[in-house]
Amino acid sequence: MTTNIPVLYVFAISHYCEKARWALDYLGIDYELHHVAPGEHAEIAKKLGGSNTSVPYVHVDGxxxxxxxxxxxxAQSQSGTGEKRLTPEVELELCTDIEKRIDDIAGVHIRRFYYSEALVEHPGTVRPLFTRELPFPKNILIRFAFPKIRKIMISRMDLGKAQGDESKDIVAGELEWIDGLLADGRKYLIGERFSRVDMAVASLLSPLALPPEHPVYNNLSHPPKLAQQVSKWSDRRSLQWARDMYAEHR
Ligand SMILES: N[C@@H](CCC(=O)N[C@@H](CS)C(=O)NCC(=O)O)C(=O)O
Structure with missing residues (x-):
């Protein structure tokens, strides 16, 4: 399939997909959004010549x-040097370091903390997020295949009670780190304007911050233990700031 309109492939539930989607929306890129089913995502990536199976991915010009x-x-390379540039004008190296750390640590452990309770103990709350926006026949297929998908995810992401607790502690440490970066009252993490680093941190914290402007988590219901923890964390500077970034820029 070759198309001139970029196609963004996503899972509705994924905060990494939300990050990519926000970037394309923010920069005003004309694109098609394709929600894919688990399993199908890997087949499509392979067919398009991907080097791995993860969403999000964009297919454009072959x-x-x-x-x-x-x-x-x-996306930034496509949108030139307009008012809404996402690359910060200063401290590029720091931007890359913060973005990499939030992608590799908080992004991964927020997901594991969530799934360790939601997918293990309350899978019925996760399934609608996997079938959301899928066309009718695929939606039905995923409903039936969900027990198998759940098993694979539990094994691949190493989910469980102890693992969830471990991830919760790691997330707590990473929130402390972001709180520290914001402690001097700055509006943006780097420089005087919104940049990709703010987008990365806010989107990857969004499963905890639950901003009303988020296209999926605006009515996400957390399983009970996670809900309790999230409500304890809710007033932290980092999570309030993530909600502010969404309110102003999403
Ligand atoms: N660092 C990657 C992480 C992407 C990622 O972990 N994607 C998950 C969904 S949240 C995925 O596609 N998992 C299934 C797979 O890798 O096949 C990014 O920023 O895009």
């Missing part, structure tokens, strides 16, 4: 761009 950070860089 090329595949994989990973939310690469997608932001590509």
């Amino acid at each position: 090329k595949i761009i994989q990973g939310s950070a690469n997608i932001i860089s590509w």
Whole structure:
């Protein structure tokens, strides 16, 4: 399939997909959004020549761009030097370091903390997020295949009670780190204007911050233990700031 309109492939539930989607929306890129089913996502990535199976990926002009950070860089390269540049004008190296750390640590452990309770103990709350926006026959297929998908996810992401607790502690440490970066009352993490680093941090914290402007988490219902923890964290500077970024820029 070759198309001139970029196609963004996503899972509705994924905060990495939300990050890529926000970038394309923010920069005013004309694109098609394709929600894919688990399993299908890997087949499509392979068919398009991807080097791995993860969403998000963009297919454009016969090329595949994989990973939310690469997608932001590509989108920025398409949109020139307008008012809404996502690359900060200063401290590029610091921007890359913060973006990489939030992608590799908080992004991964927020997901594991959530799934360790939601997918293990309350899978019925996760399934609608996997079937959301899928066309009718695929939606039915995923409903039936969900027990198998759940098993694979539990094994691949190493989910469980102890693992969830471990991830919760890691997330607490990473929130402390972001609180510290914001402690001097700055509006943006780097420089005087909104940049990709703010987008990366706010979108990857969005499963905890639950901003009303988020296209999926605006009515996400957390399982009970996670809900309790999230309500304890809710007034933290980092999560309030993430909600502010959404309110102003999403
Ligand atoms: N660092 C990557 C992470 C992407 C990622 O972990 N995607 C998950 C969904 S949240 C995925 O596609 N998992 C299934 C797979 O890798 O096949 C990014 O920023 O895009």
